[in-house]
Amino acid sequence: MRMRTSAAVTVGALALTALAVPAAQADSGYGDIALTKVTVNGGKNVVVGTSLVKKFTVSVTARDNSGIAGADISLDGPGFGYFSGKTRCSGSTCTATFIVDPKVDLAYSNDIAGTWYVDAWVDAKDGDYVWTQKARSFKFQRAARQSANAGPEPVKKGKTLTVTGKLERASWTDFKYHGYGAQPVKLQFCKKGSRTYTTVKTVRTNTAGNLKTTVKASVDGYWRYSFAGTSTTPAATSTGDFVDVK
Known part of the structure; x- marks a missing residue:
């Protein structure tokens, strides 16, 4: 167990995401x-x-006719992931701060990525209390990056244009980025002078996370790959690669 001023971390911790979900029943x-x-x-x-x-925070708000005295906030997730945060209260809202150092708190494991839950115990000043498990769901995700390269440049109108790229995501076992295989990624195009990208086709990454497809060159514009994300990995979109069509 590793102690921080803001949280006690057990069996790995996480970077997290929040989803707007109605508060659970006590x-x-x-x-x-x-x-x-x-x-x-x-x-x-x-x-x-x-x-x-x-660094991120988790806040819980409660109501009681006597006012809120304090709260305990903890987070539970896959791979035996667990966070227990110290809280500070202001009025009816109590907030816990969590700090995650990937090389210290993630237990050298990718298993803790995915959907997590907030558990909250809140005390009122008159002795009332409420204990709610899975009061909110959120995601803890491995960072991702996407690249794209279109060529040849320039290209003659009507000729074949090849667009390559690679989808990678962070690994917490060796703290490097590795290809994310077998994932659908959209090839998108934005005509010169426009700001809107349209999807041309969907391409699937190979086992190494690489992408490769061909299209017919028609007009000047930008080509990019866009990955929608999964429960363990956020969305990632490459910068647009401009191709001059002669």
């Missing part, structure tokens, strides 16, 4: 206290790469 409690809102990382996904430390 598993147990006493009195008229009720949990009304749970927010993870401001409602955004938390994505962890191979080296940078991530």
